[in-house]
Amino acid sequence: MTVNRRDFLTACGSLTLLGSPVFNARAATLSKRNLVIIMLRGGMDGLTAVQPRDKAMERARPDILVEGTKKLTSDFNLHPRLETFHECWKEGTASVFHATSIPYTGRSHFDGQNLMETGAHVAYAEKTGWLGRGMDAAELQGLAASLPMPLLLRGSAELDNYYPTYMRLPHKTIMEKIQASYTPGSELEQVLRKIRHRPAAMLREAGDNEAHELALVAAQELSREDGPRIAVFDLDGFDTHAAQGGSDGEHGEQLNNYDRVLRVLKDNLGDAYNDTLILTLTEFGRKFEQNGGYGTEHGYGTAVLMAGGLVKKAEIHADWPGLKSKDLFEGQDLNATVDARSVYCAAMAACFDVDFAYMKRHAFWDEPLTDLTDSLFRV
Amino acid sequence: MKRDFFRKMGFGLGPDDKVPAEPVAWAESQVEAVPDLSWPGEIPTAKQLLDQRAHFVYTDRRVIRKKFKNDRRAYKEAKTQLRWETGQKYYESLEIAIRHHTALHSGAPVFERLWLFWHNHFAIAEKDLLASWNTGAYTREIIRPNMCGSFTDLVKAVTTSWTMIHHLDNSESIGPNSQRGKWRRQNGEVATVNENHARELLELHTVSPTAGYTQKDVIALSYIMAGWENRWSKTREECNPVKFNPKSHEPGNHEVMGKRYKQRGLSPKSKLIDVIEDLCAHPNCAEYVSTKLVRHFVTDEVTPDMVQPVIDAWRETDGHLPAVYKALIRVVYDHTGTHRKFLNPEVWFLQSVKLTDAPWPPPPSMMQYDFKTRPNKLQRRLRGLMFEIGHPVYRPKQPNGWPDTEAEWLSPELLIRRLAVAKRVAREHMPIGKLEASLASNFDKADEVIDYLKYCRDHPESWRSTSRDTQFLLPSEWMLKV
Numbered sequence: 001m002t003v004n005r006r007d008f009l010t011a012c013g014s015l016t017l018l019g020s021p022v023f024n025a026r027a028a029t030l031s032k033r034n035l036v037i038i039m040l041r042g043g044m045d046g047l048t049a050v051q052p053r054d055k056a057m058e059r060a061r062p063d064i065l066v067e068g069t070k071k072l073t074s075d076f077n078l079h080p081r082l083e084t085f086h087e088c089w090k091e092g093t094a095s096v097f098h099a100t101s102i103p104y105t106g107r108s109h110f111d112g113q114n115l116m117e118t119g120a121h122v123a124y125a126e127k128t129g130w131l132g133r134g135m136d137a138a139e140l141q142g143l144a145a146s147l148p149m150p151l152l153l154r155g156s157a158e159l160d161n162y163y164p165t166y167m168r169l170p171h172k173t174i175m176e177k178i179q180a181s182y183t184p185g186s187e188l189e190q191v192l193r194k195i196r197h198r199p200a201a202m203l204r205e206a207g208d209n210e211a212h213e214l215a216l217v218a219a220q221e222l223s224r225e226d227g228p229r230i231a232v233f234d235l236d237g238f239d240t241h242a243a244q245g246g247s248d249g250e251h252g253e254q255l256n257n258y259d260r261v262l263r264v265l266k267d268n269l270g271d272a273y274n275d276t277l278i279l280t281l282t283e284f285g286r287k288f289e290q291n292g293g294y295g296t297e298h299g300y301g302t303a304v305l306m307a308g309g310l311v312k313k314a315e316i317h318a319d320w321p322g323l324k325s326k327d328l329f330e331g332q333d334l335n336a337t338v339d340a341r342s343v344y345c346a347a348m349a350a351c352f353d354v355d356f357a358y359m360k361r362h363a364f365w366d367e368p369l370t371d372l373t374d375s376l377f378r379v
Numbered sequence: 380m381k382r383d384f385f386r387k388m389g390f391g392l393g394p395d396d397k398v399p400a401e402p403v404a405w406a407e408s409q410v411e412a413v414p415d416l417s418w419p420g421e422i423p424t425a426k427q428l429l430d431q432r433a434h435f436v437y438t439d440r441r442v443i444r445k446k447f448k449n450d451r452r453a454y455k456e457a458k459t460q461l462r463w464e465t466g467q468k469y470y471e472s473l474e475i476a477i478r479h480h481t482a483l484h485s486g487a488p489v490f491e492r493l494w495l496f497w498h499n500h501f502a503i504a505e506k507d508l509l510a511s512w513n514t515g516a517y518t519r520e521i522i523r524p525n526m527c528g529s530f531t532d533l534v535k536a537v538t539t540s541w542t543m544i545h546h547l548d549n550s551e552s553i554g555p556n557s558q559r560g561k562w563r564r565q566n567g568e569v570a571t572v573n574e575n576h577a578r579e580l581l582e583l584h585t586v587s588p589t590a591g592y593t594q595k596d597v598i599a600l601s602y603i604m605a606g607w608e609n610r611w612s613k614t615r616e617e618c619n620p621v622k623f624n625p626k627s628h629e630p631g632n633h634e635v636m637g638k639r640y641k642q643r644g645l646s647p648k649s650k651l652i653d654v655i656e657d658l659c660a661h662p663n664c665a666e667y668v669s670t671k672l673v674r675h676f677v678t679d680e681v682t683p684d685m686v687q688p689v690i691d692a693w694r695e696t697d698g699h700l701p702a703v704y705k706a707l708i709r710v711v712y713d714h715t716g717t718h719r720k721f722l723n724p725e726v727w728f729l730q731s732v733k734l735t736d737a738p739w740p741p742p743p744s745m746m747q748y749d750f751k752t753r754p755n756k757l758q759r760r761l762r763g764l765m766f767e768i769g770h771p772v773y774r775p776k777q778p779n780g781w782p783d784t785e786a787e788w789l790s791p792e793l794l795i796r797r798l799a800v801a802k803r804v805a806r807e808h809m810p811i812g813k814l815e816a817s818l819a820s821n822f823d824k825a826d827e828v829i830d831y832l833k834y835c836r837d838h839p840e841s842w843r844s845t846s847r848d849t850q851f852l853l854p855s856e857w858m859l860k861v
Binding site: 011063108109110114123125127147148149151159160161162163165166168169170171174175177180181182183186187190191192194195199235241243248249253291292293294295358 | 417440443444445447448449450451454455481489504506548577578579610656753766767770776777778779785789790791793795796798799801802803824834835847850851854855856857859860
């Protein structure tokens with residue numbers, strides 16, 4: 001293992017001074033930067049996506065080993081169905097943060113997903129999301145690719161959402177007339193005005209491939225100079241208790257769904273890809289050992305996949321804890337050595353062009369997170 | 380007479396309904412007793428649905444996961460078949476049919492609005508298949524029959540129901556010094572209480588954080604609640620009736636909000652009942668729930684003088700719900716016309732159906748299901764429509780249910796859905812006489828609405844109803860807010 005604790009600490013040793021509040025005006029003078037969060041619900045297995053080259057893997061998971069993996073570094077291989085991610089890696093616009101997790105060690109999807117979005121420690125106690133709080137602090141607007149506003153984005157005032165429907169919208173001239181029934185200057189009137197000014201692509205009925213459509217619209221919106229800077233996606237189905245399988249298994253299928261979204265974003269963001277960061281988020285990893293159904297149970301440590309031009313370089317960041325049973329969390333799971341919220345806070349600091357400490361204070365109650373901004377992102 | 384009241388307190392009047400001469404008396408007469416569900420088709424019991432769930436979870440977890448461990452596609456196929464067999468993709472639609480039919484046709488729309496209100500107050504979040512089999516039945520069998528007694532009885536029924544216990548993990552709560560807790564520790568396992576249910580009982584269901592309880596109170600209440608479990612068995616997993624299990628119960632007398640709770644009689648299970656009685660009698664409980672009621676029916680900007688009559692009725696009758704409803708009805712009537720409320724998608728949709736006499740929900744004959752194949756398109760549509768309008772009622776994301784203020788319901792995409800649904804509902808042609816009847820009985824300013832509809836037409840002189848009038852009417856501010 002070349003990635004060891006000492007290297008890691010050196011890499012992250014930069015010190016950031018507590019900054020004064022930063023104004024949005026500053027962000028406006030720079031080229032627009034986008035942050036895309038893809039929530040992988042169900043518990044994404046970091047050990048399947050980015051596999052340590054370790055004999056222990058063969059012992060713990062004899063029936064669900066992935067074949068045909070692609071080599072990333074001397075220590076890690078990539079799942080073969082993450083083709084676009086691999087392409088980004090080769091270009092130097094993809095990296096991985098491994099052995100990390102949100103600070104949640106229970107194994108409930110519901111509590112875990114609640115906490116991955118709120119960024120808090122007690123499930124359901126917090127009613128806003130870390131991204132919403134961060135956007136609010138940076139005074140930015142975002143676009144949620146979902147119908148109900150995701151918890152992750154709550155807390156921000158400037159929100160727009162998009163989700164394709166199979167139903168047809170009334171014609172624009174009809175909407176104009178309906179607007180006449182709305183009290184002038186009311187919130188209702190403003191929202192309808194916003195709808196009427198949407199590009200045609202956002203007003204069409206949905207086709208067959210929802211994830212694809214969402215990614216396409218998000219890419220088009222994010223690439224507009226005056227468009228939103230934040231987009232949030234939801235992908236389901238990572239809870240592979242059974243038939244998780246190897247290269248052709250269910251977990252690979254889900255990783256491929258993520259990869260397809262990445263493909264559409266990369267192809268359609270155009271130059272804006274260079275100023276974009278695409279990050280994954282999940283509630284927990286999966287147990288190190290396979291179960292009787294050739295799947296895996298709920299675990300703890302996992303990986304964050306990062307892509308986009310704002311990624312510093314192709315690299316695996318980890319304070320690697322090892323896979324011997326004494327290294328495992330509760331003797332069963334990959335340990336998380338770094339709080340994943342440090343990665344997210346750094347991503348917001350980098351994309352919103354605000355100081356890490358300022359972001360930490362507003363989005364994460366000034367908890368002791370490590371400033372990873374300079375080591376992970378191009379700023 | 381204020382005609383807007385029929386929409387503010389109910390779902391509005393249909394084009395053929397007679398306008399009640401005494402609106403307040405009309406409303407009050409609906410809240411004394413629980414009306415029957417009006418759905419003319421078969422209604423599965425909570426028990427039957429729990430059996431289906433049991434079959435599903437057991438077969439999935441214990442049988443097919445093992446059988447097809449090496450074959451992802453075969454596993455998926457087997458699981459799909461199992462979903463059909465157990466109605467997993469069907470019952471939620473059937474529940475919506477039962478709910479909407481009852482809302483529109485039970486003859487007591489005011490009661491039905493309150494039914495939807497209580498469901499959201501005691502919300503069950505989208506979690507672990509609950510929406511597929513349990514939540515709808517819970518609204519029918521736990522909430523509804525307890526709506527005309529005391530609030531305390533309603534809370535007791537909800538707190539000890541299978542669905543709420545599963546939803547808030549109380550079966551996973553183990554007193555650290557209980558018998559089970561000791562066994563677990565001997566085996567090197569963790570044994571602690573799960574605070575979810577206790578916290579929400581305080582925060583969301585009864586006194587709310589304004590009562591000033593602390594984390595210590597939450598833990599003490601968790602100790603008292605430990606033992607209220609959904610019994611586990613090998614062939615049904617968690618799908619067995621609720622049973623108090625003294626082996627998980629934390630021994631000792633614990634203090635919640637300044638009062639120590641002691642065991643009465645032979646079983647410590649009575650302690651929870653005693654706590655619930657005190658929580659429901661707490662002044663903050665009356666204030667919190669009354670405020671929520673007024674906010675739901677009257678306005679987002681609740682003032683103390685609006686809530687006071689409801690609180691007074693609550694205190695005078697120890698939370699006897701019909702008395703509380705009657706005070707609320709008065710307040711709603713008094714504020715009709717001066718205060719408006721942005722309706723949530725489901726209530727708005729039901730009002731749209733009621734006023735235009737649209738064919739919804741589909742009749743029982745079209746809800747027949749063979750449990751062998753995928754439910755047909757029409758059957759899927761009920762569930763699908765609720766998703767489309769952004770209000771899949773059995774699937775709020777959090778235990779605090781769906782939001783109840785305009786700001787949270789007013790995003791671009793959510794408004795788009797109302798425009799699109801209005802277009803669909805408007806497909807049914809409505810004769811001019813019927814539309815005019817609806818406008819006359821439901822709007823205090825019917826003339827303004829008619830002027831608006833005339834403005835919307837390309838040729839105002841040809842004033843006759845077409846589907847386009849409905850399409851303009853439903854997403855108009857008159858319909859969205861009342």
